[in-house]
Amino acid sequence: MSEYNASILKKGQSAQITDINIDEIPLKLIEMGCLPGNDIELIQIAPMGDPLFFNVNDSKVAIRKKTASAIYINQESIK
């Protein structure tokens, strides 16, 4: 398990998805395009640090931190 996951992104940062933990990620999110190879960008953080508002594969979607930490990202691709 990688420590680089979507929950560590800062507001405005984006990165490439390398893998997802299939048991933690609902199918709906996968269908929105949360898949290895696609980009994920953190747009907004809710006031209490959770949930997180992402743009993934051009879908704008809010998910909880726990789910975000099951989306693994490529450290080098963070920008």
Add this chain to the structure above:
Amino acid sequence: MTPKIIKVALIGNPNVGKTSVFNQLTGLNQQVGNYPGITVDKKTGVCKINQITKAKIIDLPGTYSLNANSIDENVVIELLLNKNDEDFPDVAVVVTEVENLKRNLLLFTQIKDLEIPTLLIINMSDRMKQKGIELDIPFLEQELKTKIALISSRKNIGIDNIKELILNYKQLSTEPCLNASSIDPEYFNRLRKAFPNQLLYKLWLVITQDVNFLNLQRNEIENTFTRSHTELKRLQQKETIKRYQFINDTLKIGQKIDKSKATDFQSKLDNILTHKVFGYLIFFGILLLIFQSIFDWSSIPMDFIDTTFSKLSAFTKENLPQGKFTDLLSDGIIPGIGGIVIFIPQIAFLFLFISVLEESGYMSRVVFLMDKIMRRFGLSGKSIVPLISGTACAIPAIMSARNIENWKERLITILITPFITCSARLPVYAILISLIIPETRFLGFSLQGLTLMGLYLMAFVVAIASAFILNKVLKLKCKSYFVVEMPSYKVPMFKNVALNVLEKTKAFVTGAGKIILAISIVLWFLGSHGPGKDFDNAQEIIETEVYSSNTKINPSVIPDRVAEYKLENSYIGIIGKTIEPAIKPLGYDWKIGIAVVSSFAAREVFVGTLATIYSVGSQSEEEATIKMKMAEDMDSKGNRIFNFATGVSLLLFYAFAMQCVSTLAIVKKETNSWKWPLIQLAFMSGFAYIVALIAYQTLK
């Protein structure tokens, strides 16, 4: 040629504008809103294509894919897999929109695999310029093996194009876009050999879902072809990746996006509206505005309606020939209907606000803001939508809880939603507050308005507290998912909002109106007939009493005294007196008791019931509003019946008691058992009784 009907199903992701297209095609007015999951059930309408051809259009709930995740998504799959369904479409119309085309096309490729003639609509073309999007339609048509209608349902562009394509549906290709079975060729080959007559993709759907319309022996499939849950999900993931590969390749050529044009106005707005201080302040401010409008601004039209109806009642009494029918009209029906018409201004305001919040895209931001807080109480951020729309009516609110993924969060939401102050309580609150709270202002806000807001807040607090307890008590293990789409902000479209307000207000008035009409007729009958001699001989009994007493009593009071005596000895009086011991400790007399009991059919009956009882119980011809009659009602010791303690006790009782048969029915439907509605009924009403009891006993 004989007239022909083409069956058309509108399918697409949530919030792409299916219902808007449906309304354009059929001329109907189904609800539209900028929040995913507005449509929860299928709706049909007819569209005239040309002189001889009609189309039956079926509007469906939004779905992300054919892998059903929730009940409303099931509706779509059940329809598409069942060739024998009477609505099984001749042509599937997949609706997409320019901004989310990539994601929208996933469902399109799945529908194509079903080998039904399929047509693609790309909606919201009016936004392309602003977003810097260009589409190569001929290329896309060729790659996606379909015909495309690029339209804007908002600007009414391209609707005729859709009609023409529907008319020529037989020319549409039924060939799939890609070969999905290559994700596991060996497995799919075996499947194909075992069921040579079935469509492979359908088999795959049947294996992965809980639906079966192919009349196959499920066991047969299960024994040879099921895999573990994780394995199936892995395959589904593979399938999804495969489809996205195809879509990405197609759009790389067929779609050009000028990123610089994508304005950052939206994200600036998000920075403010989801800000950790301003976000909550704005939300609270909006709630405050809603209450101010409901109580303060709407009082002007309400006063007008109130006096109009009492004038009408007096007018019929004076001008129609005396008799039973006139009595029924002037004492039963007119006050009963008046009791409901008067709330149109308030209810319209409420629906107006909810509709604007949904149409603008703000509702999803509220969900986002509130999730962390709500989670502490076993709820989801998405529970905020049922809780807010519960202020209008619990029934659609409970249905809108369907998009909460986690069953426990959903169940708790369903159980607590009826605590939220719905519009049916408004009539009751309004009249009681105006009786017991003075019409003064406090810091510029009307004190009555603040009291109303206090009641709303209290209901909310109790709802949340119940959620907290339920969260501790209920032992349910569920995977907790939370995925909420954040639609881009849009300026609410006047027509959508206006229609929405109109439709819902109409539904409220006719729905409640029917019950109230029926109940007021029954009450009037029970109130103007009685079983014994006391009722029949009321005139003599009162006259002897008045003339034989030593004190001087003005004979002019006789008619009123007779009417009251009659009422007390009528059927309704007898029923009321029988239940009086149970409600006396709460500070209610038998008249209020009757109103409370009849309110168990629906709360808004309260005012109508009292209106009827008071009208029957007075003989005077002068016009007096219901409110005045209630304010002047005295008990035997000359104290006001609607005093402060009784008023507060009644307010609390109505705030908490489960007095709505329709809500119980919908809870039964949504939870699939009688257990939960019965628990709700017992718990809420018991709680209401105790709270009202304590309030009255300490205040009196």
